[in-house]
Amino acid sequence: MFYPEPIERLIENLTRLPGIGRKTATRLAFFLLNTKDSYITELSRSLTDVKEKIRLCSVCFNITDSDPCAICRDERRDKSVVCVVEESSHMMVIESSNPGHLRYHVLHGVINPLEGIGPDEIRIKELQDRIVREGIREVIVATNPNIEGNTTAHYIGEILKHLDVTITRIASGIPVGGDIVYIDPLTIKSSMDNRKNL
Template identity: 45%
Template sequence: MLHYPEPITNLIDGFMRLPGIGPKTAQRLAFHVLNMKEEDVLEIAKALVNAKRHLSHCSVCCNITDVNPCRFCQDTMRQRSVICVVQEPKDVAAMERTREFNGMYHVLHGALSPMEGIGPEDIRITELLKRVADEEVQEVILATNPTVEGEATAMYLSRLLRPFQLKVTRIAHGLPVGADLEYADEVTLSKALEGRREL
């Protein structure tokens, strides 16, 4: 990249810091930005700076928010006896899209992963245990991702929550709606069989 002027090289390097962006995509994005109208580029830059400056973590559920506590934690219509534990803030948005869950959330900001050096102290487990001890929680739904790390986190949390004498549940896994059995892998099919219910 030495053959580009320094501002372009810096822009490419900046894009490469984003997850999933390699050198070619970063280069394509950099040149796209150069071809944009200046006011559009300034709007993007302003949005980036505003997001970084004005967003923080909710003091209750650890979700990303622009007010503290967040709108979910302030909502008196939500069921406070149920907490749904998710890995990332984007998982809260996914749960809300279903329009099925009306309880509270807790965002871990990651999952246990010894291979990556992520232990219990690196995610928001302490805050969850404090909430369960302080609030009138009757059920904790573990909605971590169905990955090795997500499953390990769910198992670890279920053991930690056992002494609190509350209902601990795990979201069901299995076949997505509209999928064909022949294309499903063995793990997905076995999870679908485990989670079967009577009709």
């Protein structure tokens, strides 16, 4: 049994969203069918706006509705340091831990030879250009501490080593509030390697 065509089409479109199966899509479709017109208008406008108004900042490649983005326009931030992240969402997390201090550079991915993603597919060249252009003195590489993130960090270290810039890597180890008993050996090793003076 099928629903009327417009409902079927809505269900079909909703199932294309990540994590949405037909059952959830059907529930959402009927919610939308029964909701107020004003909400439908607002929802469809926000869907259109996100495609029309959101673009990448020409400086840091963060997603933004104004270019340069608000972070790049913020004169109070330290101009000599840039924190390199994989995605805009990672940038938001780091920013929330230390608001108003850092400038960022969003790579939009990591080097992953198995998936055919090389350095030219992510914003590494732009990072290199930016360091020279802006006279950046320190690059904090905050890619994830996994194989791809470490490979990318290593590559960035290699291509920047002829420049007069300090390259640092975020530490990885035992989470705050964690218990050593439950930590895997690789993480323990990493935290031992990254130990610091008391």
